[in-house]
Amino acid sequence: MIFDRNENKEVIALLGAGNMGTAVARRFAAGRTILLGDINEKTLANVSEGLRFSGYTVETCRTDAMDKESIKEFARKAASLGAVKHFIDTAGASPNQSSPEHILKLDMVGTGYAVDAFGEVMAAGGAGIIVSSQAGYMLRIPEDVEQQILATPTEGLLDIPYIRETALVNSGVAYMVAKRVNHLQAMRAAATSWKGRRARINSISPGVIVTPLAYDEFAAAGEGYQRMIDAGAAMRTGSSDEIADACAFLLGEHAGFITGTDLLIDGGTIASIRMGQYQLDSSR
Numbered sequence: 001m002i003f004d005r006n007e008n009k010e011v012i013a014l015l016g017a018g019n020m021g022t023a024v025a026r027r028f029a030a031g032r033t034i035l036l037g038d039i040n041e042k043t044l045a046n047v048s049e050g051l052r053f054s055g056y057t058v059e060t061c062r063t064d065a066m067d068k069e070s071i072k073e074f075a076r077k078a079a080s081l082g083a084v085k086h087f088i089d090t091a092g093a094s095p096n097q098s099s100p101e102h103i104l105k106l107d108m109v110g111t112g113y114a115v116d117a118f119g120e121v122m123a124a125g126g127a128g129i130i131v132s133s134q135a136g137y138m139l140r141i142p143e144d145v146e147q148q149i150l151a152t153p154t155e156g157l158l159d160i161p162y163i164r165e166t167a168l169v170n171s172g173v174a175y176m177v178a179k180r181v182n183h184l185q186a187m188r189a190a191a192t193s194w195k196g197r198r199a200r201i202n203s204i205s206p207g208v209i210v211t212p213l214a215y216d217e218f219a220a221a222g223e224g225y226q227r228m229i230d231a232g233a234a235m236r237t238g239s240s241d242e243i244a245d246a247c248a249f250l251l252g253e254h255a256g257f258i259t260g261t262d263l264l265i266d267g268g269t270i271a272s273i274r275m276g277q278y279q280l281d282s283s284r
């Protein structure tokens with residue numbers, strides 16, 4: 001029996017088929033073709049099966065989000081499936097999962113490769129989201145360095161002296177820098193390559209969202225996280241479904257005037273840090 005005769009579906013490409021990525025797909029991708037990319041074959045198989053059994057149209061492409069050629073292939077595959085109207089980059093690793101080098105290559109340079117590659121295939125009227133983090137608000141990069149980052153192509157990011165000298169100190173700082181650079185990557189693309197394709201791009205900065213990645217963080221630094229959660233106005237963790245709601249807004253037509261910016265979704269944690277109610281420990 002054929003359930004679905006629409007062969008001209010718009011494409012939504014999702015790099016990183018983890019917890020948040022899957023929630024976004026379930027919230028937003030009905031009636032569209034989902035292209036899932038992830039480095040983990042088992043994740044791709046499990047997530048695509050779950051989505052297919054829920055009625056979604058799903059394709060997969062094993063992709064290494066740290067490898068420029070692999071990401072380009074992912075973008076080419078997306079374009080071969082139809083008009084690429086939506087792109088979400090959720091591939092990432094957290095501080096307690098990885099070395100500073102790995103975090104910068106995946107969360108910063110890899111994100112840059114993805115934004116660049118999709119800047120060549122997005123359909124007019126399309127929209128993309130980079131999943132950054134509240135960590136992008138935890139460290140102030142000097143203004144002149146931010147200008148340098150904005151002016152530097154993806155390949156050159158790791159050569160910027162500030163990145164080499166400051167970001168490699170430890171995984172926590174590397175994560176903060178990478179996630180702040182994500183905000184700048186959305187800003188840069190919104191004014192250049194994505195603008196040229198008449199597509200929008202923004203970043204979102206989630207706070208503590210309970211996913212397997214967050215459990216790794218809790219296992220390594222649970223007390224610090226608990227104090228951080230207690231300090232926020234919401235006094236709780238967030239869920240991937242709440243992130244998916246925000247993404248559905250930013251990807252959808254009601255956000256048609258929003259591009260090049262970041263949406264902080266953190267239950268008030270950053271506000272409490274800026275008001276001195278919670279002290280960050282940046283020594284890890």
Ligand SMILES: NC(=O)c1ccc[n+]([C@@H]2O[C@H](COP(=O)([O-])OP(=O)(O)OC[C@H]3O[C@@H](n4cnc5c(N)ncnc54)[C@H](O)[C@@H]3O)[C@@H](O)[C@H]2O)c1
Pocket residue numbers: 015016017018019020021037038039040043063064065066090091092093094106107131132133134205206207208209210211212213214
């Ligand atoms: N969970 C949180 O509290 C939280 C908070 C703020 C930001 N974030 C960010 O949200 C994003 C998604 O995180 P999540 O919590 O859904 O985690 P997750 O672990 O469920 O998902 C991450 C996915 O990225 C994939 N991935 C890792 N390395 C990859 C690579 N080289 N190539 C392709 N795929 C790769 C993993 O296989 C996994 O499926 C990450 O960028 C993370 O930094 C998470």
